[in-house]
Amino acid sequence: MSAGPTIPRPLxxxxxxxxxxxxxxxxxxxxxxxxxxxxxxxxxxxxxxSGCLSTAASWREVSGRGEIFSFNxxxxxxxxxxxREVPYAVVVIKLAEGxxxxxxxxxxxVDRIRIGMPVEVVFEDVSAxxxxxxxxxxx
Ligand SMILES: [Zn+2]
Numbered sequence: 001m002s003a004g005p006t007i008p009r010p011l012x013x014x015x016x017x018x019x020x021x022x023x024x025x026x027x028x029x030x031x032x033x034x035x036x037x038x039x040x041x042x043x044x045x046x047x048x049x050s051g052c053l054s055t056a057a058s059w060r061e062v063s064g065r066g067e068i069f070s071f072n073x074x075x076x077x078x079x080x081x082x083x084r085e086v087p088y089a090v091v092v093i094k095l096a097e098g099x100x101x102x103x104x105x106x107x108x109x110v111d112r113i114r115i116g117m118p119v120e121v122v123f124e125d126v127s128a129x130x131x132x133x134x135x136x137x138x139x
Contacts, residue, residue, distance in 0.1 A: 007080045007081045007083075008081060009079075009081040009082070009126065010079065010081065011126065011127060011130045012130065012132075014129070014130075017044070017045040017046075018044070018045065020045075020059045021043075021045070021059070022130070022131075024059065024061070025123060025131040025132065025133050026129065026130075026131045028123040028131065029061050030061065030062055030063075030064045030121050030133050031059040031060060031061050031062065032059070032060060032062055032095070032097070032099045032101075033045045033046070033057045033058070033059060033060075034057060034058055034059065034060040035049040035051065035052065035054055035056070035057055036054060036056035036057055036058055037049055037051075037052040037053075037054025037056055038051050038052040038054065040052075041060065041062070041097050041098050041099050042099055043095075043099035043100065043101050044101075045057070062095055062096070062097045062099075063095070063096050063097065064095075064120055064121030064133075065095070065096045065118070065119070065120045065121075065138070066093045066094050066095040066096050066101075066118075066119060066120075066135075067093070067094055067116050067117060067118050067119060068091050068092070068093060068094075068105075068113065068114065068115055068116060068117045068119060069092045069093060069094040069100055069115070070091070070092040070115065071089050071090065071091040071092065071105070071113055071115075072089070072090045073087050073088070073089050073110045073113070074086055074087060074088050074089070074090060075087045087110050088104060088110065089104060089105045089108075089110045089113055090102065090103075090104060091103060091104065091105050091113070091119075091135060093119055093135055101133070103132075103133060103134050103135050104134045104135070105119065105134070105135050105136065105137070106122060106124070106134045106135070106136050107136055108136065108137050117137060118137070118138050118139070119135040119136060119137055119138060120135065120136060120138045121133050121134070121135055122134050122135065122136050
């Protein structure tokens with residue numbers, strides 16, 4: 001089978017609401033937004049707290065541990081850069097601290113993924129200035 005041309009993966013931009021999250025990921029830290037009004041943690045970042053409607057928020061580091069809340073196994077190639085990855089899993093992780101984050105599971109057979117499976121964050125340096133938090137199974 002021909003390797004074919006390498007098509008670069010689309011990467012997130014270091015602008016906007018996710019900028020603090022991506023900056024922390026470059027330092028291999030996982031952070032979520034914390035409401036300065038009531039203390040509730042949330043992800044993805046939002047302008048308003050759904051608990052108290054405060055617009056004041058900051059970022060807080062979390063453990064990176066959690067469990068699989070939901071997942072999809074992708075068999076269809078939706079972008080040519082991911083053609084060699086299929087089948088791969090897109091997972092929703094419920095972090096130990098509460099918020100949910102969507103990511104990928106690494107180094108784990110997709111047919112063995114289960115709801116409730118314990119996972120922990122790993123950081124994949126995908127370019128000189130982009131690091132993506134991903135997850136792996138843990139005992
Ligand atoms: Zn709040």
